[in-house]
Amino acid sequence: MSEKIEVGVIGLGKFGLELAITLRKLGHSVTGIDSSEERVKAAKPYLAQVFEADGTDPQTLEQLSFQDFNYVVVSTGDSMEASILVVLNLQEIGVNKIWVKAISEAHKKVLSKMGVDFVVFPEHFAAKQLAHKLATPGMVEYLSMGQDILIKEREAADWAGKTLIDLNLTNNYQVQVIAIRKAGSDDLDFVPKANDPLDKSDVLIMIGQRENLLKLPD
Template identity: 85%
Template structure:
């Protein structure tokens, strides 16, 4: 991993919480996980150096485990909105600086935002929106939740062969930006491609823009 590792506490080791914890570990960060379920704690132990069967709604427990000292704490407490809110209140009470929370509903998301939570993620909502965009936007690679339905889409150079990005002027003509090019069927992406190099017919352009604008690109 490049850069400095961070210390993250993860409260709730269900599917989302455990997967997040595992990925944070793979990226070289220090993770402390807790869950009230003995079964979930056992499932996490082979992968996390520090995992405890504990209740995040107990403020004293959080303090004893030094959650106030972590760079971030992620709350992923399953289906209980009440438990999630109580955990957040406890974390705020002991002085946790950065709190990220998994929301289980739009109402939950709204309450968390009003509580001043640093970041709220609603995985089911995001995944459903991403899939809807993918089904209705040919060539779409990814959906970015940046407020204006920002998509990443690929297009074969095809009839643009021989032209340069300067010639195409996609930014001014379609408000779309080419952020990378995949050449000759390679899996490798050439990021920030040179604007004055002619395109090959086999090149694949990776573009970013709003769905509305990307659909206008011929």
């Protein structure tokens, strides 16, 4: 497992709570706060450290040692003003790494100008994921890397008996096979051997630009 980190999560709505729970499952330490008693109660079964507190109060953040965490994630619902105030307070008490959920493009722009380390716009990202999934058969995931980088699945089918060396997908299509999944299995063989013949039912997991993935024969 990677090195254990300590993360503070301010705002335990759907996004914040899901993030906190996932981090805990990955073995990391999470402290969550929210001003809503109901949300705090909902989080208690999943988080060892959860408090009903106001994230816009710098003294509260300091008392809960947010300045000592490796990362602090701000997910304060629909209030752009509250989010910005929380970020200012975190910067004031010396938090090193601040990640923030944006609620609009304007919010994202302001946060970037404030020097926030990472800004995520979940609705925007989810919309792109869905659009690419609808438009690209076999797409597994859209990666936001400044270009339309996708991960796509394809059964070996007519490639059966050939090796990755034979297919030469990197040079022919500028596409890279990053894993292979055998039929009936959920396990992935990452960085597969290039000289092993493919079975007809093998599923190739490939990464590349959308336009290149679409050039692959069906």
